[in-house]
Amino acid sequence: MSKRPSISFAKFAAVENGTAVLLLASEGKVAGEAESVVGQALLSRIIDVSDFKGKLAASLSTLAPAGTELDRLVLVGTGDPAELKADDWLKLGGSAFAKIGKAKHVSVVLALPEAEVSGENAADFALGILLRAYSFDKYKTKKGKSDDEGKEEKSSAKITILVADPHAAKKAFANAEAVAEGVNLARDLVNEPANILGPVEFAERIEELKKLDVKVEILDPKDMKKLGMGSLLGVAQGSVRPARLAIMEWQGGKGKEAPIAFVGKGVTFDSGGVSIKPAAGMEEMKGDMGGAAAVTGLLHTLATRKAKVNVVGIVGLVENMVDGNAQRPGDIVTSMSGQTIEVLNTDAEGRLVLADALYYCNERFQPKFMVNLATLTGAIMVALGVSRAGLFSNDDTLAAQLFDAGQATGEKLWRMPLGPDYDKLIDTKNADMKNIGTRFGGAIIAAQFLKRFVGDTAWAHLDIAGTAMGAPATEYSQSWASGFGVRLLDRLVHDNFEG
Numbered sequence: 001m002s003k004r005p006s007i008s009f010a011k012f013a014a015v016e017n018g019t020a021v022l023l024l025a026s027e028g029k030v031a032g033e034a035e036s037v038v039g040q041a042l043l044s045r046i047i048d049v050s051d052f053k054g055k056l057a058a059s060l061s062t063l064a065p066a067g068t069e070l071d072r073l074v075l076v077g078t079g080d081p082a083e084l085k086a087d088d089w090l091k092l093g094g095s096a097f098a099k100i101g102k103a104k105h106v107s108v109v110l111a112l113p114e115a116e117v118s119g120e121n122a123a124d125f126a127l128g129i130l131l132r133a134y135s136f137d138k139y140k141t142k143k144g145k146s147d148d149e150g151k152e153e154k155s156s157a158k159i160t161i162l163v164a165d166p167h168a169a170k171k172a173f174a175n176a177e178a179v180a181e182g183v184n185l186a187r188d189l190v191n192e193p194a195n196i197l198g199p200v201e202f203a204e205r206i207e208e209l210k211k212l213d214v215k216v217e218i219l220d221p222k223d224m225k226k227l228g229m230g231s232l233l234g235v236a237q238g239s240v241r242p243a244r245l246a247i248m249e250w251q252g253g254k255g256k257e258a259p260i261a262f263v264g265k266g267v268t269f270d271s272g273g274v275s276i277k278p279a280a281g282m283e284e285m286k287g288d289m290g291g292a293a294a295v296t297g298l299l300h301t302l303a304t305r306k307a308k309v310n311v312v313g314i315v316g317l318v319e320n321m322v323d324g325n326a327q328r329p330g331d332i333v334t335s336m337s338g339q340t341i342e343v344l345n346t347d348a349e350g351r352l353v354l355a356d357a358l359y360y361c362n363e364r365f366q367p368k369f370m371v372n373l374a375t376l377t378g379a380i381m382v383a384l385g386v387s388r389a390g391l392f393s394n395d396d397t398l399a400a401q402l403f404d405a406g407q408a409t410g411e412k413l414w415r416m417p418l419g420p421d422y423d424k425l426i427d428t429k430n431a432d433m434k435n436i437g438t439r440f441g442g443a444i445i446a447a448q449f450l451k452r453f454v455g456d457t458a459w460a461h462l463d464i465a466g467t468a469m470g471a472p473a474t475e476y477s478q479s480w481a482s483g484f485g486v487r488l489l490d491r492l493v494h495d496n497f498e499g
Helices: 032-038 040-050 086-098 119-132 166-191 199-212 221-227 230-236 282-287 290-304 350-365 379-384 396-409 420-426 442-451 486-496
Strands: 006-011 018-025 059-063 070-079 105-109 158-163 215-219 244-251 260-270 310-320 331-334 340-343 369-374 389-393 413-415 458-463
Touching: 006 119, 006 166, 018 032, 032 040, 032 070, 032 105, 040 059, 040 070, 059 086, 070 086, 086 119, 086 396, 119 158, 119 166, 158 166, 166 282, 166 290, 166 486, 199 215, 199 244, 199 260, 199 290, 199 310, 215 221, 221 230, 221 350, 230 310, 230 331, 230 350, 244 290, 244 350, 260 282, 260 290, 260 350, 290 310, 290 369, 290 486, 310 350, 340 350, 350 369, 350 442, 369 396, 379 389, 379 442, 389 396, 389 442, 396 413, 396 458, 396 486, 420 442, 442 458
Parallel strands: 006 158, 018 070, 018 105, 105 158, 260 310, 260 369, 369 458, 389 413
Antiparallel strands: 059 070, 215 244, 244 310, 331 340, 389 458
């Protein structure tokens, strides 16, 4: 969608033209490599005149001082270098990119006073640049303005990052670049309007992963009917756009080793069905497939970086619409598991899609664990706001691994409870269960519903309703669609299940 900057790495050298980016620690401290660009006296004067404090991810752009061949000078604050985390390096990269304007040639002096900048740090900085550079403007006939800020579109700059060990930085950046591709793919999918991206079109996008040696299989309604997926198909029956179930397999580990599995909710548009949503804000329901987008982006990332692990990704793709054939409140459907469900609210549809997708995944692949992602409930936003996703799990080890991955990447999670007291709230006299409970604890009740379809397999449910779309902008995410989940799950895989 957006122009992508070109990024390379080199050893420290004199910066003689273009735009120079320097890191400034708290108290105005800079590394010797940065000081040599314009000299300490000029730097001190710029800092004093602008009252720049060097707070984390704060930035300043100024015309280069007289006597240099530079065009502009950009300062990016790091705060206390000793306290920088991986996510902070993304913030620094995003903040720097936001200040380079239309510069064609940019040199970043990635050095800190009394602190080493590793290859991983440099790669994370570059990742922040790539994520900040994203914009969704493919349907604009007049280019040149960004979505929200009215600022001029950034050019595809040539950015050279000067580091102590460019070889290590380049090696680490290969993985970071794969992550950026996966995140931005997920963003593209969520940002697409629903008239362009329905279940069939989403499945076609997934088939493009074959180019990366991902095995892709697409099930149509006839296939799913044979399997008994009445829960998923019931959601889709009100739309003229047929459902799809997409299965993605990446075989990067040992041949017969059980895979790890990720399952995504892919409601390409959610009108609420007969239990129709209010008109205000309904346009945002094009993003109700954020879980499926994250799973697709994750498989793209893992395949691109040749992750040494066997992975299955499954996404249920439907459109929930109002029609004479639409599912009614009070209907009873039979899931693939054989369990019957009384549908009391057709707007509680995501759990119906996931019920069959999870059961199918577990029965066919017998994975080590399953993690599902879904923009499932508004209730999770009431509980946690929009800065953390809800984490529900039947396995403490998996829950801890996910939580740690969230802390490391900045895609943070908070664990929520499950238990018999919540489970009994979905019992009904008319079927094995109903798809809603009481007005309280809605996110927990939805998770409790999903738990009935995973058996004894280790499982976690991530409710990303508040983080996948419309989340607050950050230094490295200015898009309505954040791509939440790709970096989190890539880190989970990298730290715990490879090699």
